[in-house]
Every structure is written in structure tokens, then in C-alpha cells.
Amino acid sequence: MAMQASEIEQMIKEAFPDAIVTIEDLRGDGDHYAARVISKAFVGVPRVRQHQMVYSALKGRMGGQLHALALQTEAPR
Amino acid sequence: MNEMTSNQAANPVHDRIRQEIKDNNVVLFMKGSPAFPMCGFSAAVVQALNNMGVQYKGIDVLTDPSLRQGIKEFSDWPTIPQLYIKGEFIGGCDIVREMQASGELAALFNDKGIPNTAKVGSA
Numbered sequence: 001m002a003m004q005a006s007e008i009e010q011m012i013k014e015a016f017p018d019a020i021v022t023i024e025d026l027r028g029d030g031d032h033y034a035a036r037v038i039s040k041a042f043v044g045v046p047r048v049r050q051h052q053m054v055y056s057a058l059k060g061r062m063g064g065q066l067h068a069l070a071l072q073t074e075a076p077r
Numbered sequence: 078m079n080e081m082t083s084n085q086a087a088n089p090v091h092d093r094i095r096q097e098i099k100d101n102n103v104v105l106f107m108k109g110s111p112a113f114p115m116c117g118f119s120a121a122v123v124q125a126l127n128n129m130g131v132q133y134k135g136i137d138v139l140t141d142p143s144l145r146q147g148i149k150e151f152s153d154w155p156t157i158p159q160l161y162i163k164g165e166f167i168g169g170c171d172i173v174r175e176m177q178a179s180g181e182l183a184a185l186f187n188d189k190g191i192p193n194t195a196k197v198g199s200a
Contacts, residue, residue, distance in 0.1 A: 047168065047172055047175070047176075048154075048166065048167065048168045048172060051154075051168070051169075051171070051172065052153055052154065055154070055155050060155075062155040062156065063149065063155035063156045064155075068118070068156075070170075070171050071171050072171070072175075
């Protein structure tokens with residue numbers, strides 16, 4: 001059971017209300033996406049931790065329902 | 078002596094992981110082997126490490142389902158591959174590629190005294 005881009009965006013925005021989120025569907029199979037997330041929550045946070053924060057926003061779907069999510073996380077410049 | 082948290086102490090898979098990342102400077106938990114990666118993301122990290130001429134140990138999680146699940150709990154990271162340098166979890170495919178492109182990975186190897194062939198502006 002794959003995921004919709006809008007669903008991913010909504011879950012990330014719930015966890016990061018200030019975030020600018022752009023989702024790209026890499027293969028059109030609902031399983032391989034790229035996401036860019038810009039949020040103040042990442043200020044001073046190591047990149048690995050930033051990605052873990054986004055994965056926890058997806059409530060366990062990452063690696064199961066969602067096979068691949070190429071992540072790019074940044075704090076606002 | 079710091080006590081291990083209860084779920085950590087009684088977990089043989091976590092113990093094995095802890096041992097591997099202690100015994101080896103660079104460890105890549107991956108799908109397949111460095112010679113025969115079985116997934117694009119694992120292959121990308123293998124290529125990155127090979128391009129940098131770094132010695133590393135590839136561990137195929139496909140051969141052991143408990144390891145495949147255990148590594149995700151151990152690092153609180155939901156996907157494979159996972160790269161460890163000197164016992165520290167560095168990241169998955171995206172982070173390794175970003176760090177390689179920015180030169181951060183070469184700098185990290187140099188900081189940790191791990192031989193590599195990356196050209197960083199060192200003396």
C-alpha cells in the first residue's frame with residue numbers, strides 16, 4: 001500500500017507547522033519520493049537527527065509503507 | 078561503570094552490532110555485499126566509499142532478518158544502508174552522498190585518522 005505525496009506533506013507539516021515542504025514523486029509508484037523540508041526546528045541540529053525527526057513525523061511508515069524517501073533538510077537561511 | 082538500559086543489555090543483536098562497530102573503523106550495514114550490492118542505495122554508498130579508497134566492512138543484513146530489524150532499532154533509523162565510522166552512526170545513503178559532495182566525509186575520515194585517497198586541502 002503506497003502513499004500519496006499530499007499525505008506525506010501533510011504528516012510532515014503536522015510535525016513542523018512552519019515548514020516549507022516540497023515533495024517529488026521519483027517513480028510514480030507511490031513508493032519512491034524525494035522531500036525537501038525547511039524548518040526552524042532544524043537550527044543547530046545535526047543532519048542525521050534532522051532526518052530522524054522527519055522520519056518520526058511519518059509515524060513508522062518509513063521503510064515499510066514508504067520504501068524510499070530521499071530527504072533534504074535545512075534550517076531557513 | 079554506566080549501566081546499560083534494560084532493553085539494550087538483553088539484546089544479543091544489539092551486542093553483535095556494538096561489537097562490529099567497535100572492532101571496525103568503518104562499517105556499512107547494507108543489502109548485499111560490497112562486491113554485489115543488492116539495492117541501489119547500498120550500491121551508492123559502496124561506490125562513495127570505494128571512490129574514497131577507504132577500507133570498510135560490509136555487513137549484509139539480508140542474510141539475517143533479526144539483524145535487518147535490530148540495526149534499525151539500534152540506530153533509530155528506518156532504512157538500510159547505514160554507515161558507522163568509529164562506532165558512530167553517520168547516516169544513510171542521502172547523508173553519505175551529501176557529505177561526500179561537500180567534502181565533509183573526507184574531513185571526517187581525516188579527523189578520525191582513517192586512511193583515504195580523497196583530495197582535501199590538507200598539507
